Amino acid sequence: DTEVTQTPKHLVMGMTNKKSLKCEQHMGHRAMYWYKQKAKKPPELMFVYSYEKLSINESVPSRFSPECPNSSLLNLHLHALQPEDSALYLCASSYSFLRVYSTDTQYFGPGTRLTVL
Amino acid sequence: GESVGLHLPTLSVQEGDNSIINCAYSNSASDYFIWYKQESGKGPQFIIDIRSNMDKRQGQRVTVLLNKTVKHLSLQIAATQPGDSAVYFCAENHSGGSNYKLTFGKGTLLTVNP
Numbered sequence: 001d002t003e004v005t006q007t008p009k010h011l012v013m014g015m016t017n018k019k020s021l022k023c024e025q026h027m028g029h030r031a032m033y034w035y036k037q038k039a040k041k042p043p044e045l046m047f048v049y050s051y052e053k054l055s056i057n058e059s060v061p062s063r064f065s066p067e068c069p070n071s072s073l074l075n076l077h078l079h080a081l082q083p084e085d086s087a088l089y090l091c092a093s094s095y096s097f098l099r100v101y102s103t104d105t106q107y108f109g110p111g112t113r114l115t116v117l
Numbered sequence: 118g119e120s121v122g123l124h125l126p127t128l129s130v131q132e133g134d135n136s137i138i139n140c141a142y143s144n145s146a147s148d149y150f151i152w153y154k155q156e157s158g159k160g161p162q163f164i165i166d167i168r169s170n171m172d173k174r175q176g177q178r179v180t181v182l183l184n185k186t187v188k189h190l191s192l193q194i195a196a197t198q199p200g201d202s203a204v205y206f207c208a209e210n211h212s213g214g215s216n217y218k219l220t221f222g223k224g225t226l227l228t229v230n231p
Binding site: 004006040041042043045048056088090105106107108109110111113 | 151153158159160161162163166206208218219221222223224
């Protein structure tokens with residue numbers, strides 16, 4: 001089973017709202033990722049968690065706040081977003097994340113389509 | 118800078134034909150390559166990967182070829198079906214160094230005509 005699940009599928013929020021995106025995997029993967037994807041573009045890395053600790057933050061604005069409650073779950077808390085933050089937000093996981101041997105396949109979830117009004 | 122790109126942004130084929138999607142990369146240190154398929158409204162789906170110690174790998178109806186000499190990667194889909202219509206991304210990574218993340222190509226839109 002190589003399934004990563006994400007909820008919700010779609011989310012519409014105003015610029016003053018607070019919402020959260022959720023991601024779950026039960027493959028025993030210890031690395032989890034958040035990506036942002038704009039239409040007709042490849043995914044862009046936002047955050048990497050390795051063994052439940054934040055390893056990488058790709059200079060993402062603080063209005064995006066990731067959280068990894070346990071090895072199977074990954075959240076992305078959203079607050080005071082801008083319309084240009086509207087995009088498909090993808091979660092991915094891989095067996096591990098090691099800078100010196102980063103050849104573990106990343107498996108993606110279906111994404112959350114976010115619209116900021 | 119280091120990049121992974123595609124020769125053709127769109128590809129249209131007839132059902133039953135073979136498809137070839139190409140990808141060029143510039144980082145000679147890249148040692149791991151992945152092809153992903155992304156259907157409209159869905160997340161990228163892993164298709165096949167290849168490590169730099171191989172030049173060919175086959176899956177079900179798909180073959181990935183790696184030519185390290187010219188830094189070129191291709192995905193061949195045999196007997197293309199309408200369900201193969203999607204955007205295909207190549208991605209690369211390499212062990213060591215500071216490039217810890219997957220670098221994606223721009224994507225090729227494959228359209229299969231019935």
